[in-house]
Amino acid sequence: MNDQRLAKYREMRDFTRTAEPSGDGEVRATGERFVVQRHRARRRHYDLRLELDGVLVSWAVPKGPTLDPAVRRMAVRVEDHPLEYADFEGTIPADEYGGGDVIVWDRGTWDSPDEDPAAAIEAGTLHFDLHGEKLAGTFVLVRRGDKQWLLLHKKDEHAESGWDPEDHPRSVKSGRTNEEVAAAPEAMWRSDLPPSEAEIPLDTNEFRSEKRWEPPTAGELAALDELGAKGRWRLAGRDLALTNLDKVLFPGRDGEAPVTKRDLIRYHALIGPVMLPYLAGRPLNSHRFPNGVDQPGFWHKEVPSHAPDWLRRWRYEDAEPDDTQWYLVPDSVPALAWLANYAALELHAWTSRAADPQHPTWALFDIDPGSRTTFDEVLVLARLHRTAMEHLGVEARPKVTGQRGIQIWVPVEPRYTYAETRAWVEKVSKAVGGIVPELVSWAWTKQDRRGLARLDYTQNVINKTLVAPYSARPRPGAPVSVPLEWDELDDPDLAPDRWTIRTVLDRIAAVGDPFSALLGVEQRLPPV
Structure with a gap:
């Protein structure tokens, strides 16, 4: 019929x-x-x-x-x-x-x-x-x-x-x-x-490494510099209403000048072509500090009603009635500049794409140092992860967090559920932690960890996120979470907050983006 x-x-x-x-x-x-x-x-x-x-x-x-x-x-x-x-x-x-x-x-x-x-x-x-x-x-x-x-x-x-x-x-x-x-x-x-x-x-061509975004032109940057405390800035064909441009968001460090909102907007615009492959197509959780990092910030997920129409939105159909319904999906350099003007200092994208939210494309290892953990001990744990990835034949890269820790990002084929990636990461983490039990605690709360590090596999859950590559962190000087090559774990000058929004662009110009080798990689997780 x-x-x-x-x-x-x-x-x-x-x-x-x-x-x-x-x-x-x-x-x-x-x-x-x-x-x-x-x-x-x-x-x-x-x-x-x-x-x-x-x-x-x-x-x-x-x-x-x-x-x-x-x-x-x-x-x-x-x-x-x-x-x-x-x-x-x-x-x-x-x-x-x-x-x-x-x-x-x-x-x-x-x-x-x-x-x-x-x-x-x-x-x-x-x-x-x-x-x-x-x-x-x-x-x-x-x-x-x-x-x-x-x-x-x-x-x-x-x-x-x-x-x-x-x-x-x-x-x-x-x-x-x-x-x-x-x-x-x-x-x-x-x-x-x-x-x-x-x-x-x-999403193959739109949101993977084949997609290319253009940085701001010299004229666009000059126009940003010429604005007063507020004004309209045209970037990549979009009009942005910028406010409080001279407000200090980060105090200076090592004798440097404080970092203003104008500085952060400029950084977001310049880093956009490198950062967007890790954000585009993914719902965003942002950590906002409207009064600067000296004051408490707060997490923001729902797209505000005053957001411009050209910002891309995504509705999470599985959200509970009292949870966030509409998320911002950054897909352009102007979107990143708008987020900076909105005082979204930290950007945390989902590990799954909006087109397929139940299947992550990244499996994440988070080396979360305790109060007694030194950075040398963090490096020991990161190098053990390097050995584990080599042994398993898995393509991955480390990333300093911009604060105290290191993360390991593993690209995966979007065929696994979050429960499956979490179980795999847990097995590898337990194997690594078993080699140096004196450095690791599996206790759930910080007060029960006795100051030891935690290898946190629990981040592999929908809508639970880690800081995006090249995002700033809420600390003096505006340090940045920066991807590394594996051999940089042996650099005696490495520090988790070594690069800031004022220096990381020089690093990229010199060595490129180590995570770019992971873009578009879809690999199956080997048994552990």
Whole structure:
């Protein structure tokens, strides 16, 4: 029956060219889903789709649905779509039917007081209630011709005069606009795969080492220097409203001048092309210090309401109601400059990508020194990790934290769950710690560790993060967390806070970025 209902849909599409789902797979029918997709094809319109009898019955609404009961919207009945289409967000080739970009503008559940909604549609009048993230309340579809219908909202507690869908342009699935999806679609549909496997992330070229970001020009940097205490700065085509540029964020160290917000913004802009491969495509947790590092900071995850529209957002669908729902995903040099102006001094990206949040691409070892641990002892533990990685045949690199410790970052194929990467890191950590038990405590709390170091494998959990490569740390002088080559662990001048935002760019110019060798590496974890 569904094959007959989808025959026209399939006839109009070439599934060797379009990423749209074909509807050949098995999809769990709930009978209650609805979706509205904002679709920029030959003309912009909104597609209203209601799950009914195993398909999505669909109408194209040129001006979009509204909560305003005084407005009547034209709606055109179009072919039924497969259930998989409820999650489709991406692009359709320009020379294909419906060519353009699609976002999941709203979604939720629906119900109808009509005893038989299919019969009501056939008769020409359907009453239905939507329970979405943007749309709610009672709607009516009334047929006015062969394919022409009217869509209206009833006067109820959800009605809102003047409500315009164009004032709410972002996807409820990804937080992105149509323009952002068109510029960098995150996923494609493979019609030859089962629906549970059909959505394939398209992050290979966008978020790995092949992606290139340009540093600020000399003119852009000069414009930043010429601003007073506040002003507008245009960077890479974006307008940034900068404030309190001369505020001291870090006291100086070793006789140097204090570090101001202007200095941090300049650093974020200059380090952006090197730092962004470790941030782009990943939700961000930031550690903010609006009053400088001499005052307590706080963690910030939710994208603030005043953030500019061009900042990329991502909605964490598995978040609990009282947890963060929308995260910032830094994907540009202006985004990093905006974060600096927001006094986000420390940047902590998730180890999984927004496109696949349950499968990390990094496994992390954190050598967390205790109150009695010397840096020489930290180096002993780091060198033992080097030996372990060599023995296991695993590609990895160390990174000084900018404070007292060292971390080991291991790129992994995004096939493992967090529980699996955590279990693997725990086994390796226990093996390393067993060699020098006098240096390591496995106690959970610091007060029970007797001042010893902890090899913290517990960081391998979703939304639990370590500081990003090249992020500043909240200490005098603005020290930076810096990736290393393995042999630098033997450098007698190495210190965990050796480089600052004023010196690390010279290091990169001289030796490059040691972590760049790990970008794009996908390796399986060997048994321990």
